[in-house]
Amino acid sequence: MGLTPRQEKIAGMVKTLGPITGEQIAERLNVTRAALRPDLAILVMSGLVEARPKVGYYYTGKNIISMLTEQVSRIKVKDVQSVPVVVTASTSAYDAVVTMFLEDVGTVFIVEPGGILAGVISRKDVLKVAMGGSDLHKMPVKVLMTPMPKIVVTSPDESVLTAAKKIIENEVDSLPVVSIADHQDTKTYEVIGRLTKTNIARLFVELGEGRGGEHHG
Amino acid sequence: MGLTPRQEKIAGMVKTLGPITGEQIAERLNVTRAALRPDLAILVMSGLVEARPKVGYYYTGKNIISMLTEQVSRIKVKDVQSVPVVVTASTSAYDAVVTMFLEDVGTVFIVEPGGILAGVISRKDVLKVAMGGSDLHKMPVKVLMTPMPKIVVTSPDESVLTAAKKIIENEVDSLPVVSIADHQDTKTYEVIGRLTKTNIARLFVELGEGRGGEHHG
Missing domain, CATH: 3.10.580.10 (CBS-domain)
Incomplete structure (x- = not known):
């Protein structure tokens, strides 16, 4: 997916600490919640991180490539x-x-x-x-x-x-x-x-x- | 993605009513929040629906195939x-x-x-x-x-x-x-x-x- 260093850092944080809220991640990175939003959106879109309303973000380990593999392997x-x-x-x-x-x-x-x-x-x-x-x-x-x-x-x-x-x-x-x-x-x-x-x-x-x-x- | 009829229905619901919480979707479908969880997870994973903690689910229109297109078009x-x-x-x-x-x-x-x-x-x-x-x-x-x-x-x-x-x-x-x-x-x-x-x-x-x-x- 070509994650940025900050996205990698966030993914690592979610992996070790998840479920974790956006506010908690923002606090640890010392940035605002708004500044974090695009990075979180990309991580969720990639499938690497999942968001559950009222719970927080947690790590799935899946990514777009593994979903692609799944998709392609279904074609006969x-x-x-x-x-x-x-x-x-x-x-x-x-x-x-x-x-x-x-x-x-x-x-x-x-x-x-x-x-x-x-x-x-x-x-x-x-x-x-x-x-x-x-x-x-x-x-x-x-x-x-x-x-x-x-x-x-x-x-x-x-x-x-x-x-x-x-x-x-x-x-x-x-x-x-x-x-x-x-x-x-x-x-x-x-x-x-x-x-x-x-x-x-x-x-x-x-x-x-x-x-x-x-x-x- | 090969969505199930229920997943299609949820996606449609999120599209017209989003942002909408999992509880609201569950209520409209007359199922429990727990029963809904796997379907929502798949929709979020597919990228079709995005979840934002404390807001709810909303429709992105993106799916794994369009992400794949993006990915592949970057290879020279x-x-x-x-x-x-x-x-x-x-x-x-x-x-x-x-x-x-x-x-x-x-x-x-x-x-x-x-x-x-x-x-x-x-x-x-x-x-x-x-x-x-x-x-x-x-x-x-x-x-x-x-x-x-x-x-x-x-x-x-x-x-x-x-x-x-x-x-x-x-x-x-x-x-x-x-x-x-x-x-x-x-x-x-x-x-x-x-x-x-x-x-x-x-x-x-x-x-x-x-x-x-x-x-x-």
């Missing part, structure tokens, strides 16, 4: 995800790239029948192969995709914050949003969405402009 | 930007892509002497040309770059929020961070940084985890 992947763009494993690398351009996406998911996630391919993957002089027409997308189980995934009910951390930590541009099903001993991942850095940047803008509450509240 | 591009990766206009498209891979970036800036921005090239741009079967070795990067003045730029002191909006609205992955100089009638843009969707996603994670205040406060 399903609230911001995009539709997935998929091809089958027998598609040529060339056709997979054509799909990328037609759909204007940076990542295409490779699926088996039933929409089960088998692989992921990005612009970077294809560019690397294209630079090597390979003929993309003759190459099935299967050859150059990142296959399961190496793919980092997210689910509709995961918090966007957790999913965003996965994107950053694994240095990928997007995550497949999957629905996990158990089939005897094996788990299958049905692709039902796509979470991208663009989704996150857009959410950042929405939250920053104060529109986050409307859509995700 | 220079607080989160990455270093720019640049090549000269005579570089071949092939070598520009090699630079992309070596530096692991999705966008390379093309500069004139003095680091003056001349163009931008992305993975998508190169992939399109590679798919068309052109020989990237023989093609100067100049031929396929997006040239000035078509490039959307940002500056170190612009708010990250404004810059993020430019990224979303112009559907680009990154913006060159430039320092603008006037030379008689013409402006030149010296490239001094790079703002990417990754920078924004990382900031989102930092803010969401409550680490934003430390670095950008």
Whole structure:
């Protein structure tokens, strides 16, 4: 919050002595009650200090950042995800790239029948192969995709914050949003969405402009 | 904030009748003062309602989202930007892509002497040309770059929020961070940084985890 030294001092005082009235704080700081008012207003607004009429000020330890954390952690992947763009494993690398351009996406998911996630391919993957002089027409997308189980995934009910951390930590541009099903001993991942850095940047803008509450509240 | 119906009702009451004491609110709602305490605490915490000892509760119209907006709008591009990766206009498209891979970036800036921005090239741009079967070795990067003045730029002191909006609205992955100089009638843009969707996603994670205040406060 960027508190001033006096605000820090008042917060400390409320923490050790609270509940304490404005008059008592003013007396200890040797200032008037009126001079203190803006500082107290900021401390209350920040949530760090709470005021209870006829009792006084007391310390909560909460602040705007921790409230923000609470707020943001409530937004789910399903609230911001995009539709997935998929091809089958027998598609040529060339056709997979054509799909990328037609759909204007940076990542295409490779699926088996039933929409089960088998692989992921990005612009970077294809560019690397294209630079090597390979003929993309003759190459099935299967050859150059990142296959399961190496793919980092997210689910509709995961918090966007957790999913965003996965994107950053694994240095990928997007995550497949999957629905996990158990089939005897094996788990299958049905692709039902796509979470991208663009989704996150857009959410950042929405939250920053104060529109986050409307859509995700 | 996701207020409960009763909290909404109390907020409305404070808005029209404030300043109003907790006792008066309790009386109007026909509940005890104690039953009301958690709701009032949440309204004060949210910033929507402010409490002033010995006066009562009054309406501020501010809420956590508007405080968040204030907080976020103070973070500048220079607080989160990455270093720019640049090549000269005579570089071949092939070598520009090699630079992309070596530096692991999705966008390379093309500069004139003095680091003056001349163009931008992305993975998508190169992939399109590679798919068309052109020989990237023989093609100067100049031929396929997006040239000035078509490039959307940002500056170190612009708010990250404004810059993020430019990224979303112009559907680009990154913006060159430039320092603008006037030379008689013409402006030149010296490239001094790079703002990417990754920078924004990382900031989102930092803010969401409550680490934003430390670095950008």
